[in-house]
Amino acid sequence: MQTVSTNRSHGGTQGVYSHASRETGTEMTFSVFVPDHAPGEKLPVVWYLSGLTCTHANVTEKGEFREACADLGLIFVAPDTSPRGEGVPDDGEGAYDFGLGAGFYVDATVDPWARAYRMRSYLERELPELIGAEFPADMTRQSIMGHSMGGHGALTLGLRDPERFRAVSAFAPIVSPINCPWGVKALSGYLGEDRVLWRQYDACALIEDGARVPDLLVDQGTADTFLDGQLKPELLRAACEKAGQPLTLRLQEGYDHSYYFISSFMADHLAWHAERLDA
Numbered sequence: 440m441q442t443v444s445t446n447r448s449h450g451g452t453q454g455v456y457s458h459a460s461r462e463t464g465t466e467m468t469f470s471v472f473v474p475d476h477a478p479g480e481k482l483p484v485v486w487y488l489s490g491l492t493c494t495h496a497n498v499t500e501k502g503e504f505r506e507a508c509a510d511l512g513l514i515f516v517a518p519d520t521s522p523r524g525e526g527v528p529d530d531g532e533g534a535y536d537f538g539l540g541a542g543f544y545v546d547a548t549v550d551p552w553a554r555a556y557r558m559r560s561y562l563e564r565e566l567p568e569l570i571g572a573e574f575p576a577d578m579t580r581q582s583i584m585g586h587s588m589g590g591h592g593a594l595t596l597g598l599r600d601p602e603r604f605r606a607v608s609a610f611a612p613i614v615s616p617i618n619c620p621w622g623v624k625a626l627s628g629y630l631g632e633d634r635v636l637w638r639q640y641d642a643c644a645l646i647e648d649g650a651r652v653p654d655l656l657v658d659q660g661t662a663d664t665f666l667d668g669q670l671k672p673e674l675l676r677a678a679c680e681k682a683g684q685p686l687t688l689r690l691q692e693g694y695d696h697s698y699y700f701i702s703s704f705m706a707d708h709l710a711w712h713a714e715r716l717d718a
């Protein structure tokens with residue numbers, strides 16, 4: 440692992456790091472905030488998955504998570520949203536919703552994406568191993584949150600592995616990629632046309648198929664331009680109600696899809712995570 444930068448901030452260290460990933464076959468960059476802590480102490484870890492077009496940098500610069508993480512004693516990890524670099528295929532048309540910056544947290548099975556687009560395994564196996572080895576992280580206390588495509592990532596990783604993640608929350612998530620244009624484009628491109636394979640990457644389908652977590656927290660702005668066409672939180676509400684899956688869905692009046700929205704509720708989400716992480 441290489442250190443790209445470190446900065447002192449809010450009584451802790453904000454770092455950016457890179458490493459050669461065995462899953463993607465590329466150099467991957469991520470950020471980690473570590474609050475000051477006692478020698479030998481290990482802190483719980485909150486994972487934050489970002490949305491379309493993002494790198495680690497968007498939330499790191501605009502997410503306003505550090506003060507709360509320092510107060511609550513939480514490590515905050517922000518990975519990239521896709522493999523990048525020489526030889527990594529992109530969609531060829533410069534579209535923002537497929538290819539670079541749009542890995543959708545899947546392991547692609549269709550060529551030419553299958554080689555490098557392995558964000559699921561990267562986040563389920565490789566990066567946690569690295570975080571556990573290199574940082575003062577208590578890997579028995581992890582939680583996950585995300586925004587938009589990253590909200591989809593957080594919900595699906597969280598629902599698939601409730602043993603690992605003690606809390607799952609999202610800002611303006613894509614709740615059902617099977618049922619929105621962004622998701623249909625991504626899942627058909629990365630996985631092919633067999634929709635049965637898509638269900639492991641769809642929060643509503645996972646809940647329909649029996650996945651459960653103790654509770655879910657979702658904030659959604661009412662002025663989000665993607666609300667009706669892509670995000671459709673009512674599908675998550677319906678799936679949760681039908682399955683008896685607890686959900687707190689908060690519609691935030693006048694908030695849009697941006698980091699002005701995310702940063703407004705970030706401390707709230709972190710406090711909710713901290714309670715569940717015994718932080």
Ligand SMILES: N[C@@H](CCC(=O)N[C@@H](CS)C(=O)NCC(=O)O)C(=O)O
Nearest residue numbers: 490491492493497535587588697698
């Ligand atoms: N209108 C945007 C759509 C993508 C978008 O809104 N991305 C969200 C996540 S889905 C984001 O966080 N963008 C980066 C930022 O606001 O810093 C674009 O074309 O770039």
